[in-house]
Amino acid sequence: MQLIAHYRNAGFEATVDAVMEFFDRRQDLHRPGVAFGSGGNDAEPAKISTDISLVAIRRSNDESSALADLIVRAVSAALEQYLKERPLFLQVCPEQELFVMPIFNLQRYAPGEGFRQWHCDWTISEEATEPAHRVLAWILYCDSVPEAGTEFHWQQHHEVAERGKLVIFPASPSHIHRGRINTEFSKTIATGWINAGSRDDFLRRLASS
Secondary structure (H helix, E strand, O other): OOEEEEOOOHHHHHHHHHHHHHHHHOOOOOOOOOOOOOOOOOOOOHHHHHHHEEEEOOOOOOOOOOOOHHHHHHHHHHHHHHHHHHHHHHHHHHHEEEEEEOOEEEEEOOOOOOOOEEOOOOOOOOOOOHHEEEEEEEEEOOOEEEEEEEEOOOOOOOEEEEEEEEEEOOOOOHHHEOOOOOOOOEEEEEEEEEEEHHHHHHHHHHOOO
């Protein structure tokens, strides 16, 4: 069974509408995108994008937290389905538990921009999102853009960027991937990770760090 899976429903479509409205309006939160790890150079950076970082941890009424919670709930629902279809996957994970990392990004790629470098989402760098614990990654496409999806190297697969489609795939080097660049249209996504262990344990480590 393939480990790249995609999911669609009306809830995901409503979520991406909220993402697009928020991203367009909250330009005060826009930051240049960052690609962690090696690769790229000044002449051709590994990644060029405009990002907004979201955190679904704060228990407040601000709109960024509300949107972050909405996205995490959507990804969690897809993760539940992913694991239901692949019961052995969870059995071999540490602690036999996975959770959606509540720190993630919205990313917009203007025409000609993208994550050009082949990469995976697992690293051993020391960051708040605990990348060494990453098991899966996810992408929620917020608009439909021709020839602007995600290319998976070993699988020789192109996941098309289609509005409201949520894709889950392994974070490991088995699923090296990169963005396909469209020189005419922009592309907006939400993207993040699914880690091994429990969310509560992660939040305790984060609070004590």
